[in-house]
Amino acid sequence: MLLPLSRAIAPDLDWRERCASTNTELVARAGSSRDLAVIATDTQTAGRGRLDRVWSAPSGTALAVSVLVRHDAGLASAGDGVFATHHSDAMGERTAPDPRRLGWLPLIAGVAMTRAVQTLGVGRAGLKWPNDVLVHDRKLSGILTELTSIGVVIGAGLNLSMTQPDLPVPTATSLVIEGVEADDALTDRALAAYLGELLPLVAQWRAADLELLPSIVVPHLQxxxxxxxxxxxxxxxxxxxxxxxxxxxxxxxxxxxxxxxxxxxxxxxxxxxxxx
Missing domain, CATH: 2.30.30.100 (SH3 type barrels.)
Structure with missing residues (x-):
């Protein structure tokens, strides 16, 4: 898939025609991946939700996307309290984000997805703590973050073109059900909308004082x-x-x-x- 809109935002984008789990793939290759590397697919065969629940969808009807936020990408900010230094006898000094800051990252990703689907035309979307995007209490998207020694992998699933019979549960919904046009560019438009919100928000998350993070999240929190x-x-x-x-x-x-x-x-x- 060409994905011109998405690749303009995230050049290090690896699109898979099929993938067992984008999170599992990116966690496995985190050590050799650059900051903000992306793996995405619209056919995920062994997706996982929170608490290791199965996340499934008919082929081509849902977007699965994972983004790596490397710990070492913020080294330039180490002097302002964004990063805390830890020590390892085997490796010498290494850096990792303040644990308090890490707690906000799933929420930041949820805000990114909320804003993205709003720009696609689902104005009623909002965030349920900590990281589900809902429309009238029906789930449109979910976020799963995984912490590794290299960084945090942010996984997101977004229901694109599912119709009512396709929904895994009655409390789910999709972009198409909510009135978004199901054209050939829907996957690219949705992925680009999400990445276009997430990458700047990650930069804010890295740089902002902790006290400012609620002002990003709370306006979207239902x-x-x-x-x-x-x-x-x-x-x-x-x-x-x-x-x-x-x-x-x-x-x-x-x-x-x-x-x-x-x-x-x-x-x-x-x-x-x-x-x-």
């Missing part, structure tokens, strides 16, 4: 103020209200149970609830 169900590994289900984000990008939830203290959710499944 979770705050909502009644939510929170499922965390090894812990009881919590019902409550999403109140705010903390300095690390964690979701602060006020449980419904009387007298319960606020909880900070770093990882887990968050479902928006509707009380009739």
């Amino acid at each position: 979770t705050l103020g909502r009644a939510v169900r929170v499922e965390r590994p090894g812990l009881p289900v919590t019902l409550g209200t999403a109140m705010r984000l903390d300095d690390d990008g964690r979701l602060i939830v006020q449980p419904s149970a009387q007298g319960s203290a606020l909880i900070a959710v770093a990882a887990g499944d968050v479902t928006h609830l509707r009380y009739e």
